[in-house]
Amino acid sequence: MEVKKVIDCDVVVVGGGNAGLVATIECDNLGADVLLLEKAPKEKRGGNSRFTGGVWRVAFDDGNKEILPLLDASALPVPVDSLDIAPYPKDEFYSHAMRVSQGLSEKKWTESLVDKSLPTLQWLVKQGVRFTVPAYSLVKRNGRNYLPPRTTAVEAVNLGEGLVEMEYGILESRRANILYETAAERLIVNSGGEVCGLIARTNEGMIQVNARSVILACGGFEGNPEMRRRYLGEGWDLAKLRGTRYNTGDGLRMALEIGAAPFGHWGGCHASVVSEDSPQVEAEAVGCIRYSYLYCIMVNVNGERFINEGEDIVSYTYAKTGREIAKQPQGLAFQIFDAKVTEYFMPEYQGAIHVESSTLEELAEDAGIDVKGFVKTVKDFNAAIEDDDRPFLPGICDGRRTVGLDPDKTNWARKIDTPPFQAFAVVRGLTFAYGGIKIDDKTRVMDTREKPIAGLYAVGEMPGGLFYHNYMAGSGLMKGAMTGRIAAAEAVARAKAMKK
Structure with missing residues (x-):
């Protein structure tokens, strides 16, 4: 293939989200001549990381000693001396x-994720990434602001967009090479079976690195509807996409073409809860998430509950709840709140499209829910x-529960008795x-013979084997940084070594 340009470097990184950055x-x-390739235009750079909440899951024994010193006091939602962070031990x-x-989950990678989480956060702070705490996770306890156990303890300043812009800023301050x-x-493979570069498409034509x-x-x-339909199943080609349109499986395809071994839960995905009126692609950009479902009942168009809304805190349930919604008639559900709980809404609910009424019957009728079934x-x-x-x-988790329903709320x-x-x-x-x-364990891509493909590494979302069926909030960014x-x-x- 004829190329317009040839670039030589020590390392080329494909993809400019958190892991690649x-x-x-x-x-x-480490002193390498490194080139970063980003598929998106500069104004949309950052991959899926740009659309995240910027939260990180970290193991630590003493939050006030190990986490507070890593936070930017000027960015905290509460005074630093009023904050207590519950421990989150490695076990x-x-x-x-x-x-x-x-x-x-692969045990060795899960252990690495846990063990390296705090050192990874410390490294990020040393590079210049700024962190705060998630304001929505704070609760009042004995007059102090308390971050409960099991939550994500840290959040990048200005969320996912802030995270990737800080990371790009670090590279730009060093005059790094970014295309x-x-x-x-x-991928280019030499006669010895080693990956020695790649071919890429630019607006000016093809280049060789x-x-x-x-x-x-x-x-x-x-971001690839055809692959979603092929691997996730019927209807997933029509699913709304929270994140970037540019993750279309290119890296997976290239690796598989040269013999990389598929691995992990190819039929599984992180599917959370978003508003029905969200855009089809990059929905997170407009505040689409609806994660206050802990305090509601969720019903389908027949007025029937279908999920335990209070199974656990959001961090452990949100990534699987979307899949349950997809199983309902029309792939549609309704979160039903009364006036007692609206003060606990996450910010995305403010000003969001919804139906409101003084009676349950009118609410159901206006929302398009079966009235009789809903009232029952x-x-x-x-x-x-x-x-x-x-x-x-x-x-x-407060133990306020129902008994005798299918499913119960735990x-x-x-x-649900206080209007509106x-x-x-x-x-x-x-x-x-x-x-x-x-x-x-060195992030080298393995082939179908269980042998490493020399010169090829994979990080972030690309390696399988860590996430199956469900997902804990903050794990993905930590996985990306650790493997990166x-x-x-x-x-x-x-x-x-090759230069010697």
């Missing part, structure tokens, strides 16, 4: 990861609350797919 920063730290992080994956609107299309190491960090196939559901729900005098504790159950009533229409929102390619650093160290070491 961390890999590029670390390659630069809890590990057990939670294994529980949500139904025991399928935008450049899509990798094919010769590199001693290639790091794939270009995400999954969530609410009546049965209210009657099934076990102990209505039990304290209601927002953000903390936390935050309160009677509100209904928010919600659908599934796809974030990313869990399937990927296999890597070893490992890949950078390995790729640079290989490049330096």
Whole structure:
């Protein structure tokens, strides 16, 4: 193939989200000549990371000693001296990861994620990334602001967009080599079976990048309707996409073409709860999430509940709830709130389209819900609350539950009896797919013979094997940064060895 230009470098990183950015920063730290290729235009740079909440899951024993010093006091939602952060020990992080994956997560990578989480956060702060705490997770306790256990303890300043812009800012301050609107299309493999570069498409034509190491960090196939239909099943080609339109499976395709081993849960995905009126693509850009469902009952168009809205805090349930909504008639559900809980709405609910009424019958009729079925559901729900005098504790599993329903609500159950009533229409929102390619503990891509493909590394969403069935909030960004650093160290070491 004729190319317009040839570029030589030590390491080329494909994909400019959090994982690729961390890999590029670390390659630069280690003295490599590194080139970053970003498929998106500059104004939309950052991959799926740009559309995240910017939260990070970190293991630590003493939040006030280990986490508070890493936070930017000027960006905190409360005074720093009023904040208490509950511990999140390594064994809890590990057990939670294994529980949500139904025991399928690769143990070695789960252990690495846990063990390297705090050092990774410390490294990010050292590079210049600023962090705060999620304001929506704070609760009042004894007059102080308390971050409960099991929540995500840190959040990048200005969320996902802030995160990637800080990381790009670090690279720009170092005059790093970044090519935008450049899509990798094919890996170059030499006669020895080693990856030695790639072919990419730019607005001016095709270019060839010769590199001693290639790091794939270009995400999954969530932006590709054909691949979604093929791997996730019927209807997923029509799902709303929370994140970037540019994650179309290019890196996975290129790796598989040269013999990389598929790995992980290819039929699974992170599917959360978004508003029905969200745009079809990049929905997160308009505040689409609807995560206050802990305090509602959720019904389908027949007025029937279909999920335990209070199974656990949002961090452990939001990524699987969208899949349950997709199973309902029309793939549609409604979050039903009464006036007692609206003060606990997350910010995305403010000003959002919804139906409001002083009676349940009018609410159902206006929302398009079967009136008779809905009224019966609410009546049965209210009657099934076990102990209505039990304290209601927002953000903390409080044991307020129903008994005798299918399904029961096991936390935050309160009677729906105080007008005005509100209904928010919600659908599934796809974030990313869990399937990927296999890597070893050095992030080297493995082939179908269980042998590493020399010169090729994969990070971020691209390696499979960590997420199955469900997902814990904050795990993805941490996985991306952790694997990005490992890949950078390995790729640079290989490049330096080849120069000798």
